[in-house]
Amino acid sequence: MFKVNENYQKLPGSYLFADIAKRVAAYTAAHPEKRIIRMGIGDVTRPLAPAVIAAMEKASAEMGDAATFRGYAPDHGYDFLREKIVEFDYKSRGVSLAPDEVFVSDGAKSDTGNIGDILSVDNVVAVCDPVYPVYVDTNAMAGRAGDYGPDGRWNKLVYMPCLPENGFVPDFPEKTPDVIYLCYPNNPTGGAATADALRRWVGYALENGALILYDSAYEAYIAEPDIPHSIYEIDGAKACAIEFRSFSKTAGFTGTRCAYTVIPKELESAAAAGGAGGGRVSLNALWGRRQATKLNGVSYIIQRGAEATYSDPGREYGKATIGHYMENARLIREGLEKAGFSVWGGVNAPYIWLKAPGKLSSWDLFDLLLDRAGVVGTPGSGFGPHGEGYFRLTAFSSREDTIEGVGRIAAAAAAL
Numbered sequence: 001m002f003k004v005n006e007n008y009q010k011l012p013g014s015y016l017f018a019d020i021a022k023r024v025a026a027y028t029a030a031h032p033e034k035r036i037i038r039m040g041i042g043d044v045t046r047p048l049a050p051a052v053i054a055a056m057e058k059a060s061a062e063m064g065d066a067a068t069f070r071g072y073a074p075d076h077g078y079d080f081l082r083e084k085i086v087e088f089d090y091k092s093r094g095v096s097l098a099p100d101e102v103f104v105s106d107g108a109k110s111d112t113g114n115i116g117d118i119l120s121v122d123n124v125v126a127v128c129d130p131v132y133p134v135y136v137d138t139n140a141m142a143g144r145a146g147d148y149g150p151d152g153r154w155n156k157l158v159y160m161p162c163l164p165e166n167g168f169v170p171d172f173p174e175k176t177p178d179v180i181y182l183c184y185p186n187n188p189t190g191g192a193a194t195a196d197a198l199r200r201w202v203g204y205a206l207e208n209g210a211l212i213l214y215d216s217a218y219e220a221y222i223a224e225p226d227i228p229h230s231i232y233e234i235d236g237a238k239a240c241a242i243e244f245r246s247f248s249k250t251a252g253f254t255g256t257r258c259a260y261t262v263i264p265k266e267l268e269s270a271a272a273a274g275g276a277g278g279g280r281v282s283l284n285a286l287w288g289r290r291q292a293t294k295l296n297g298v299s300y301i302i303q304r305g306a307e308a309t310y311s312d313p314g315r316e317y318g319k320a321t322i323g324h325y326m327e328n329a330r331l332i333r334e335g336l337e338k339a340g341f342s343v344w345g346g347v348n349a350p351y352i353w354l355k356a357p358g359k360l361s362s363w364d365l366f367d368l369l370l371d372r373a374g375v376v377g378t379p380g381s382g383f384g385p386h387g388e389g390y391f392r393l394t395a396f397s398s399r400e401d402t403i404e405g406v407g408r409i410a411a412a413a414a415a416l
Helices: 006-010 016-030 050-063 079-093 108-118 133-142 195-208 283-294 300-308 312-338 362-373 399-414
Strands: 102-105 125-129 158-161 179-183 211-215 241-246 259-262 268-270 280-282 343-345 351-355 390-394
Touching: 006 133, 016 362, 050 300, 050 312, 079 102, 079 259, 079 300, 102 108, 102 283, 108 133, 108 211, 108 241, 108 259, 108 283, 125 133, 179 195, 195 211, 280 283, 312 343, 312 351, 312 399, 362 390, 362 399
Parallel strands: 125 158, 125 179, 179 211, 211 241
Antiparallel strands: 102 259, 241 259, 268 280, 343 351, 351 390
16 A cells, blocks of 8 residues: 655644635634735735846747747756856856856745755754744655654754844854755844854854755845855855755746756765765756756746846846835834834845744734734744744835834734
């Protein structure tokens, strides 16, 4: 008789945002007269750039002509997009990459989860706490996390607390990991890692033979000058780090799906005992093999749209969109501080991390804000044990909803 992957049965409940959606749906059904303001999920609201739409329309027309029709996309992405990524996202910051070190995909969420396919199940994995749930859940599905305990921790994962005391950038863990997930600017805390902090982590990884999985999906939101946009701005990082990027939050591609992962050719691992050939193994080659087997590529139409984000009008529109969201972040941060909340983030990231007042738990605050303010946020406990007592808001709403939402939250807090 067939068997299922027993690791899935160890997962607690459902995915965080599915839980939130269920609660909001139940509340809306019970209170159809209330207008809900959603400041919880990190989904964008501003439309795609006109230059992107024009490029997609042109590409769509090409698909209707036998002379310009395209079938399967190249496994790793079209050269026209990979070359733009190298030029604008890396060369402009002094980072030298080759186009074949860039792998275009349908999302950073997919890549940060799927990267485990090329890593041994025996690796000890370290995650920040709080953390983006995909890192934890996908390792649990693969069997690297062990068992889920009553304390909300997986017994094989190494948790690295990220708190106000360390600026939400973790200290080195007591147990040395093989794989380290870092996300900066950070989701959910909105924290950022300075060049000095990243130098320490790169040095640590090189010294211990560890791999850094660096999620920089929010690099375009960085405003402060001492915050690196890529881990490859740090000397030595190409030998120890994989970087993930996305067009979702920078160019509004949450509904069209396009991202990329960078794996430098010099990034290698020791071959597994008994492995074919022995010696060193190229992670670039392994990921290329994985993608060629499991991914049929991102559509030509979408990649032409992504390419247009690098055009002059595309870049200007992107800057304006990010400026819009970061103004929302400023309004949230300052409005909540004025209302008496302890608040972090919202400077280099579109996320605001706040402390639940008094002895309220994360879910207590969720329920209170939904019931009294009609505002949806994300309970910090959903991001890990050290997220308990905290709460995340996003800056991706409209300006009108942002202003009204902050006012509603302030009024609900005043009534406590």
